[in-house]
Amino acid sequence: MMKIKISIPSKGRISDPAVAILEKAGLGLKDASNRKLFSDTHNPDISVMFARAADIPGFVADGVVDMGITGLDLIKESDSEVEILTDLKFGQTSLVLASPEDSDINSLNDIDSGIIVATEFPNLTESYLKEKGIDAKIVELTGSTEIAPFIGLADIIADLTSTGTTLKLNRLKIIDKVLDSSIKLIANKNAYNNKYKNLIETVSTSIKGVIDAERKKLLMMNVSKDNLQSIKSLMPSMTGPTVSEVLSDQEETVAVQAVVDDEEVFDLVNKLKNAGARDILVVPIERII
Numbered sequence: 001m002m003k004i005k006i007s008i009p010s011k012g013r014i015s016d017p018a019v020a021i022l023e024k025a026g027l028g029l030k031d032a033s034n035r036k037l038f039s040d041t042h043n044p045d046i047s048v049m050f051a052r053a054a055d056i057p058g059f060v061a062d063g064v065v066d067m068g069i070t071g072l073d074l075i076k077e078s079d080s081e082v083e084i085l086t087d088l089k090f091g092q093t094s095l096v097l098a099s100p101e102d103s104d105i106n107s108l109n110d111i112d113s114g115i116i117v118a119t120e121f122p123n124l125t126e127s128y129l130k131e132k133g134i135d136a137k138i139v140e141l142t143g144s145t146e147i148a149p150f151i152g153l154a155d156i157i158a159d160l161t162s163t164g165t166t167l168k169l170n171r172l173k174i175i176d177k178v179l180d181s182s183i184k185l186i187a188n189k190n191a192y193n194n195k196y197k198n199l200i201e202t203v204s205t206s207i208k209g210v211i212d213a214e215r216k217k218l219l220m221m222n223v224s225k226d227n228l229q230s231i232k233s234l235m236p237s238m239t240g241p242t243v244s245e246v247l248s249d250q251e252e253t254v255a256v257q258a259v260v261d262d263e264e265v266f267d268l269v270n271k272l273k274n275a276g277a278r279d280i281l282v283v284p285i286e287r288i289i
């Protein structure tokens with residue numbers, strides 16, 4: 001008997017990463033064949049429903065599904081009341097206001113009421129500008145917003161930018177930021193607070209474990225006892241290290257292991273080698289619970 005449903009995007013850039021996170025969290029899809037609306041997972045209590053990323057906040061808020069994976073921009077745009085459980089550390093992007101490079105509009109101060117703004121995010125854009133005292137005319141588009149100022153459809157645009165490549169290619173400059181967004185794990189408020197609290201928390205904990213693990217490595221090495229103190233002092237203080245005896249060895253050797261941040265590994269390995277560490281292993285971690 002299936003207890004909870006998680007909705008994840010059926011297509012687009014966040015679909016595959018969402019499936020991958022579920023898989024690493026032990027919720028791999030049983031029937032991964034594409035274009036199916038539902039799929040069972042390896043946990044009999046949890047199934048997956050595929051949907052458009054923009055529809056997921058509404059489905060979660062209305063209780064059509066109990067949990068979802070989608071972008072903060074889409075959650076805010078649809079004004080859905082959902083519980084945000086954790087940030088999934090991908091799909092980082094910002095919703096910005098941008099004008100043509102050669103226009104005189106360089107900041108909000110250069111904008112008056114009546115300005116025409118093309119966007120895929122009419123609600124966010126309109127309410128942001130209203131907050132700033134600007135009554136904008138919104139032209140809602142469903143893609144290729146960048147072209148709007150050049151075909152006389154709008155004065156400026158509100159669009160997502162990540163690397164900045166698309167804006168640059170289309171000769172647009174950023175004049176203001178409406179919102180920073182990334183992908184979130186969300187839950188229906190009632191399901192989270194009452195009905196399925198334990199199950200939702202279990203799923204959330206597993207997924208958080210995957211996110212934490214992705215940014216960490218397990219370092220293992222052999223160290224002669226003489227060098228142990230200097231090796232220990234190099235290790236990040238938060239995470240150990242664990243020191244254990246190595247038996248079948250003539251000289252006095254210990255094995256040292258510690259969990260370290262990804263960014264630290266390169267530097268640390270060199271320092272450890274110089275301090276006398278041998279047989280250093282850098283091991284990926286699947287989950288940290």
Ligand SMILES: Nc1ncnc2c1ncn2[C@@H]1O[C@H](COP(=O)(O)OP(=O)(O)OP(=O)(O)O)[C@@H](O)[C@H]1O
Binds near residue numbers: 052054091
């Ligand atoms: N260039 C980008 N970099 C990172 N995240 C992005 C980018 N563009 C969109 N996103 C995020 O991806 C999520 C899904 O967006 P969307 O539904 O538009 O999918 P998509 O991958 O853009 O596919 P499509 O637009 O073809 O439907 C949104 O939350 C959005 O913020």
Ligand SMILES: O=P(O)(O)OC[C@H]1O[C@H](OP(=O)(O)OP(=O)(O)O)[C@H](O)[C@@H]1O
Binds near residue numbers: 145159160163164166
């Ligand atoms: O700053 P960048 O790294 O260039 O990314 C920003 C672009 O990515 C998204 O478009 P997407 O690829 O989703 O196409 P779409 O406009 O059809 O949604 C977004 O709408 C921008 O156009």
Ligand SMILES: [Mg+2]
């Ligand atoms: Mg898109």
